[in-house]
Amino acid sequence: MSPTVFQEKGFRFFFFSKEESRKHVHAYSGDGEAKFWLEPTTNWQ
Template identity: 75%
Template sequence: MSPTIFREKGYRFFFFSREESRMHVHVYCERGEAKFWLEPRIELAQNYGIPARDLRVVKDLIEDHVNEISKAWKKHFGS
């Protein structure tokens, strides 16, 4: 199960149900996918095909929605 947190500008932001405990978010678009750590700060963990200029847009979107993502994480994982 991979609940979608939100969609914006052609990106889907989500996480997988059975993953590590460090808070992070996955991003999918037609060009590829990436994973960003949310703690201790927002930073790229992995990237598969998303161009660097688009990763900047993705990071900005994560920064804009970090509270929403964090709430969804805590609700889903109970931590």
């Protein structure tokens, strides 16, 4: 099961509950998919 966190402009953001411990989110659209890590955080200046 992959609960949807957010949907916007054709993108679906979701996560899998039994994945690795680093916090991340998956994004899916009709054109493809991606995985974004939320940790570690960085500060861009």
